[in-house]
Amino acid sequence: MDRVTLGIVGCGTISDVYFEAANEFDVLETAACADLETDRAEAKADEYGVPTVATTEELLADPAIDVAVILTPPSTHGDLLVRALESDTHAYTEKPLATSMAEGREILRTANENDLLVGSAPDTVLGTGLQTCRDVLEAGQIGEPVGAVASWANHGHEHWHPNPDLYYQEGGGPLFDMGPYYLTALVGLLGPVSAVAGATHAAFTERTITSDPRQGETIDVDVPTHETGTLTFENGTTGTLLMSFDVWESTVTGFEIYGTEGTLELTNPNRFDGAPRVHVNGQAHEVSVTRDQPGQQRGLGLLDLAYALETDWEHWTSAELGLHVLEIMAGIRDSGDANEYVELSTAPKRPPSVPDGFPNEL
Numbered sequence: 001m002d003r004v005t006l007g008i009v010g011c012g013t014i015s016d017v018y019f020e021a022a023n024e025f026d027v028l029e030t031a032a033c034a035d036l037e038t039d040r041a042e043a044k045a046d047e048y049g050v051p052t053v054a055t056t057e058e059l060l061a062d063p064a065i066d067v068a069v070i071l072t073p074p075s076t077h078g079d080l081l082v083r084a085l086e087s088d089t090h091a092y093t094e095k096p097l098a099t100s101m102a103e104g105r106e107i108l109r110t111a112n113e114n115d116l117l118v119g120s121a122p123d124t125v126l127g128t129g130l131q132t133c134r135d136v137l138e139a140g141q142i143g144e145p146v147g148a149v150a151s152w153a154n155h156g157h158e159h160w161h162p163n164p165d166l167y168y169q170e171g172g173g174p175l176f177d178m179g180p181y182y183l184t185a186l187v188g189l190l191g192p193v194s195a196v197a198g199a200t201h202a203a204f205t206e207r208t209i210t211s212d213p214r215q216g217e218t219i220d221v222d223v224p225t226h227e228t229g230t231l232t233f234e235n236g237t238t239g240t241l242l243m244s245f246d247v248w249e250s251t252v253t254g255f256e257i258y259g260t261e262g263t264l265e266l267t268n269p270n271r272f273d274g275a276p277r278v279h280v281n282g283q284a285h286e287v288s289v290t291r292d293q294p295g296q297q298r299g300l301g302l303l304d305l306a307y308a309l310e311t312d313w314e315h316w317t318s319a320e321l322g323l324h325v326l327e328i329m330a331g332i333r334d335s336g337d338a339n340e341y342v343e344l345s346t347a348p349k350r351p352p353s354v355p356d357g358f359p360n361e362l
């Protein structure tokens, strides 16, 4: 069987799910890993049986690696992706694709010039939950879409993450952290967004870490931490968004699409599984999941990229989609700063429905 060889850059908190996915899916194989903190890369190599611990430089230049998997803080994604592509290596990155549209466009330009593919998290849209939501919409169960609401609010990540700095630095904030899950799902379900408006705020200029091992240290807040936006989709649907690290308790968090005939309660876009609920004529029912896919976990995006590289599979979690989601998020912040609507310039094709039985061979 053919295999796609991975090199994992960044061996921090999220890396375990990628090492596990690469070991679970037969078509993937991790050949090397790297981290600025070499002991972290060595520990993951030991734990998951990765043959080589390399420097980032060595890993990106290694011709035996097909895909560089970038799992570092958001502010480093753009530079590392461009360096991988310039070394003739395909790439996949954790979200967000980059921290600015200039960086995002540079990634796509470099990929296209070198005839390489870039994949971008989140890949939860490939899961059975959100694909079942898509089937509900396409079957017209709630009529024609009218509006959508995405609301996620809590008090940030400094109470659990060992190094929560990334959430409060460039590329962080609740919109860039959680927005990609909700926005990628909405674009997959409703198509591209043509214009956005937003208003943002930060309640605190610094945050105190309450998790180990840095309990008591403070972090400067460089990004907005309470972010609201409205979205105008090309198909005329409107969306309302709240993403916040400044909220202690909320009773209005949720993810829904309203239609001319009823309401679709979507599955959690930070998960692969779950069953949507449909409310029609005053009755609510849970929808039976319409898909049967292996691997209900982060890492399906790597399979998506592997099939796109090796077969005629249409790439779902593409950099084009990641760039559109980045433009929506950057547009909401720019709109708040300028106090005006922002028209978007990117409009990726709506990705196809994911086939039932996501394959595990090339």
Ligand SMILES: NC(=O)c1ccc[n+]([C@@H]2O[C@H](COP(=O)([O-])OP(=O)(O)OC[C@H]3O[C@@H](n4cnc5c(N)ncnc54)[C@H](O)[C@@H]3O)[C@@H](O)[C@H]2O)c1
Residues within 6 Å of the ligand: 009, 010, 011, 012, 013, 014, 015, 034, 035, 036, 037, 040, 056, 071, 072, 073, 074, 076, 080, 094, 095, 096, 163, 166, 177
């Ligand atoms: N932690 C989560 O639950 C989670 C969930 C989903 C997505 N993500 C995303 O995953 C990415 C990483 O998050 P994390 O929580 O694992 O962060 P982390 O801080 O725990 O780990 C990041 C690792 O990257 C290393 N690193 C930084 N720059 C590097 C470079 N140039 N070369 C090699 N290594 C480098 C750091 O030393 C660190 O070990 C972020 O984009 C984040 O948005 C995290």
